[in-house]
Amino acid sequence: MMMTSEKISLKHRVVQGTDHIVSDMGREKVMLSISNGKYYNLGAIGGAIWDCISEPVLVSAVVRRLTEEYDVEPSVCEEHVLSFLDSLAREGIISVTAADTP
16 A cells, blocks of 8 residues: 555556445445445545546556546546545555556
């Protein structure tokens, strides 16, 4: 797992952590972290990002997938994805590794 003080980049590999219960609530996803007892509203786009990281994936691939699926500029998508993933990493909800780590 990456140090929380390090910023996530497009070259990092991310994956969902364990011990979370995620439900669809209309168009949005909400999550309960069993480990810390907190609820999170991932929202619609956050839910799409969450779905993208069910298996280890490069952050660049997540951005590429979302820009293909949604009408968003790549630079805007990148900024939002990195910010969202940084938040999840700080909360210990995802695992982050260097791209060259198996």
